[in-house]
Amino acid sequence: xxxxGTGDTGGxxxxxxxxxxxxxxxxxxDGVVSAVDGVTFSVRKxxxxxxxxxxxxxxxxxxxxxxxxxxxxxxxxxxxxxxxGEELLTATTEQVRSLRGKRMAxxxxxxxxxxHPFYTIGKQLAEAVLVHQHVSKRAAMDQARTMLxxxxxxxxxxxxxxxxxNLSGGMRQRVMIAMALLNDPELLIADEPTTALDVTxxxxxxxxxxxxxxxxxxxxxxxxxxxxxxxxxxxxxVVMYGGRxxxxxxxxxxxxxxxxxxxxxxxxxxxxxxxxxxxRLEPIPGQPPSLIRLPKGCxxxxxxxxxELVPGNRCDxxxxxxxxxxxxxxxRCHLEPAQRKEIAIERLGAHSGxxxxxxxxxxxTGSPRQEGR
Amino acid sequence: xxxxxxxxxxxxxxxxxALLRVEQVQKYFPITGGGVLKRKVxxxxxxxxxxxxxxPxxxxxxxxxxxxxxxxxGRTVMKLLDPTGGKIEFEGRDITHLSRKxxxxLRREMQxxxxxxxxxxNPxxxxxxxxxxxxKVQGVKPxxxxxxxxxxxxxxxxxxxxxxxxxxxxxxxGQRQRIGIARAIALRPKLIVCDEPVSxxxxxxxxxxVNLLEDLQNEFQLAYIFIAHDLSVVRHISDRIAVxxxxxxxxxxxxxxIYTSPMHPxxxxxxxxxxxxxxxxxxxxxxxxxxxxxxxxINPPSGCVFRTRCPKAQDRCAQEIPLLRELAPGxxxxxxxxxxxxxxxxxPVQV
Numbered sequence: 105x106x107x108x109g110t111g112d113t114g115g116x117x118x119x120x121x122x123x124x125x126x127x128x129x130x131x132x133x134d135g136v137v138s139a140v141d142g143v144t145f146s147v148r149k150x151x152x153x154x155x156x157x158x159x160x161x162x163x164x165x166x167x168x169x170x171x172x173x174x175x176x177x178x179x180x181x182x183x184x185x186x187x188x189g190e191e192l193l194t195a196t197t198e199q200v201r202s203l204r205g206k207r208m209a210x211x212x213x214x215x216x217x218x219x220h221p222f223y224t225i226g227k228q229l230a231e232a233v234l235v236h237q238h239v240s241k242r243a244a245m246d247q248a249r250t251m252l253x254x255x256x257x258x259x260x261x262x263x264x265x266x267x268x269x270n271l272s273g274g275m276r277q278r279v280m281i282a283m284a285l286l287n288d289p290e291l292l293i294a295d296e297p298t299t300a301l302d303v304t305x306x307x308x309x310x311x312x313x314x315x316x317x318x319x320x321x322x323x324x325x326x327x328x329x330x331x332x333x334x335x336x337x338x339x340x341x342v343v344m345y346g347g348r349x350x351x352x353x354x355x356x357x358x359x360x361x362x363x364x365x366x367x368x369x370x371x372x373x374x375x376x377x378x379x380x381x382x383x384r385l386e387p388i389p390g391q392p393p394s395l396i397r398l399p400k401g402c403x404x405x406x407x408x409x410x411x412e413l414v415p416g417n418r419c420d421x422x423x424x425x426x427x428x429x430x431x432x433x434x435x436r437c438h439l440e441p442a443q444r445k446e447i448a449i450e451r452l453g454a455h456s457g458x459x460x461x462x463x464x465x466x467x468x469t470g471s472p473r474q475e476g477r
Numbered sequence: 478x479x480x481x482x483x484x485x486x487x488x489x490x491x492x493x494x495a496l497l498r499v500e501q502v503q504k505y506f507p508i509t510g511g512g513v514l515k516r517k518v519x520x521x522x523x524x525x526x527x528x529x530x531x532x533p534x535x536x537x538x539x540x541x542x543x544x545x546x547x548x549x550x551g552r553t554v555m556k557l558l559d560p561t562g563g564k565i566e567f568e569g570r571d572i573t574h575l576s577r578k579x580x581x582x583l584r585r586e587m588q589x590x591x592x593x594x595x596x597x598x599n600p601x602x603x604x605x606x607x608x609x610x611x612x613k614v615q616g617v618k619p620x621x622x623x624x625x626x627x628x629x630x631x632x633x634x635x636x637x638x639x640x641x642x643x644x645x646x647x648x649x650x651g652q653r654q655r656i657g658i659a660r661a662i663a664l665r666p667k668l669i670v671c672d673e674p675v676s677x678x679x680x681x682x683x684x685x686x687v688n689l690l691e692d693l694q695n696e697f698q699l700a701y702i703f704i705a706h707d708l709s710v711v712r713h714i715s716d717r718i719a720v721x722x723x724x725x726x727x728x729x730x731x732x733x734x735i736y737t738s739p740m741h742p743x744x745x746x747x748x749x750x751x752x753x754x755x756x757x758x759x760x761x762x763x764x765x766x767x768x769x770x771x772x773x774x775i776n777p778p779s780g781c782v783f784r785t786r787c788p789k790a791q792d793r794c795a796q797e798i799p800l801l802r803e804l805a806p807g808x809x810x811x812x813x814x815x816x817x818x819x820x821x822x823x824x825p826v827q828v
Contacts, residue, residue: 332754370681
């Protein structure tokens with residue numbers, strides 16, 4: 105299957121979530137904010153797709169659009185979102201609501217503001233069961249207790265009587281995960297699920313997600329800016345910038361053979377714990393674009409150090425398409441494929457530690473370049 | 478308890494020509510009961526007997542999870558908080574008991590950069606006023622005038638000097654952090670305590686600021702205390718790293734040693750928990766999961782504070798507080814049963 109059309113990132117297993125040409129626009133006084141523009145991707149059962157990007161890249165809005173959490177009165181949505189073949193964007197609010205929490209669920213970044221401070225954990229969890237299942241309150245409470253136990257909360261009998269403020273951040277995030285998993289959803293969208301947590305707790309939560317995925321074959325969409333978490337969890341990666349997908353591919357494509365200047369910039373910006381002092385970071389110069397006044401050509405053009413290599417100012421005037429490099433790997437860039445490969449080797453090779461052994465080009469000792477400030 | 482800690486540990490930690498010397502520093506916050514009398518009912522032991530020396534031009538990273546006391550430690554050595562016990566020396570001078578007023582001249586030498594670039598800048602002051610404040614406070618009159626000096630500083634940290642009269646809300650997060658940095662380096666201090674200086678920034682902007690901090694250090698021979706929860710950033714910028722847990726230093730050593738051969742089980746678990754941006758390595762990595770949560774600093778566990786979550790804990794750990802002792806040359810750890818094997822082979826990265 106060609107990637108340009110379907111957004112299929114390869115592999116086996118059936119496609120569970122299929123997003124095609126998704127657009128989300130928010131009209132504001134200052135102009136239309138084009139938060140998501142033509143986003144296409146799919147996720148298979150039992151696989152994890154990571155959506156990577158910085159603030160304002162459109163990654164969270166994409167996930168909210170999939171979950172039907174965007175207010176139609178204030179935003180314009182178009183495109184297709186299919187959950188197991190069922191179209192969601194044209195569905196009624198009631199239809200989406202019956203799927204949300206049951207077949208698809210979401211974990212938010214900040215568990216304290218996503219849990220109701222006034223009700224006990226048990227009550228909030230039981231409510232999630234009662235919405236979708238015809239069971240007694242007692243049975244719902246039992247399910248809540250079992251789920252708390254499964255996400256690794258000690259003493260669930262006691263904990264269901266606690267209020268959110270009684271729990272630590274890691275515990276609250278587990279409660280959120282328990283709530284998301286209560287109705288055995290087939291799709292789990294996790295929006296920065298561990299960003300607010302300490303690393304040791306993050307490791308516990310990621311481990312939990314991995315175990316649950318193995319057990320239930322859940323499809324996971326993981327939204328994060330942390331390239332370490334992505335490397336740890338994802339099968340496929342979508343890189344977003346300025347509301348668009350700028351590169352998409354399997355995890356190894358993105359980390360070891362990236363072709364988009366923005367992806368190079370991201371990888372060069374991350375300090376690594378296994379690389380010590382002396383290896384200089386290579387930041388991306390400048391600031392992310394305003395979504396109201398996007399550049400006319402390539403959205404990354406103002407921060408791209410390579411636009412001069414493209415003849416005829418194409419980067420200034422023409423939006424590049426997301427074109428396939430291999431069946432599973434697509435990139436949005438005007439540079440010639442051969443040029444991109446050459447620069448990738450030069451940039452990643454210069455870091456040699458950045459991209460461990462696999463890309464061994466023999467030239468590991470380039471002087472660290474200094475762009476940006 | 479302090480008696481146990483007095484066993485000459487700090488002697489080995491001493492370094493010649495220390496710019497800053499911190500000895501057995503404690504910071505307790507009293508907990509008062511309700512009612513009018515506000516009787517003291519206990520203490521939050523935020524920082525308990527920490528010791529380290531910092532030499533000029535060096536970066537000491539302090540890492541640990543939320544609530545480990547790293548920020549309190551930074552503020553206490555800066556004397557923004559009064560230490561409950563211990564001794565702080567700056568350039569050989571005991572500053573432990575100096576009053577706020579007596580500290581003012583010293584503020585030229587020691588400065589701070591804060592985490593949140595949104596709340597650490599006065600929204601009603603122009604950038605020019607913010608960066609020139611140190612000159613005013615210290616009564617320094619640069620030869621070429623304050624404005625020229627401030628505009629030089631702005632250019633130095635990568636801001637447009639023409640934006641002298643703008644307000645902080647007109648700048649992005651990364652640019653605001655640059656304003657905070659310009660203010661901190663205005664009087665050419667010798668020490669800057671950076672408290673989570675990049676954690677509120679996007680990855681690409683974070684790298685810009687980290688590079689700026691490194692450049693300024695080389696240019697002005699600054700010493701940094703770099704406090705952050707992100708181990709990768711700390712490892713990148715630090716010469717040495719101190720790992721804190723529940724108010725205590727668990728381990729302090731060269732940055733590389735902390736990562737390649739941690740000797741404290743907590744450091745080991747902490748470094749193993751950080752995912753690397755390298756999928757192939759990640760697939761092969763050993764995972765150590767710590768159980769449970771941080772104990773309360775009001776009522777810390779007896780003996781070793783880490784023992785409740787430590788995979789190697791034994792009876793002795795509950796009875797005896799482990800001292801911070803030199804386990805290998807320049808490598809200090811507070812553990813009764815330190816790890817010995819080298820965990821990760823040193824990657825031949827720098828050629």
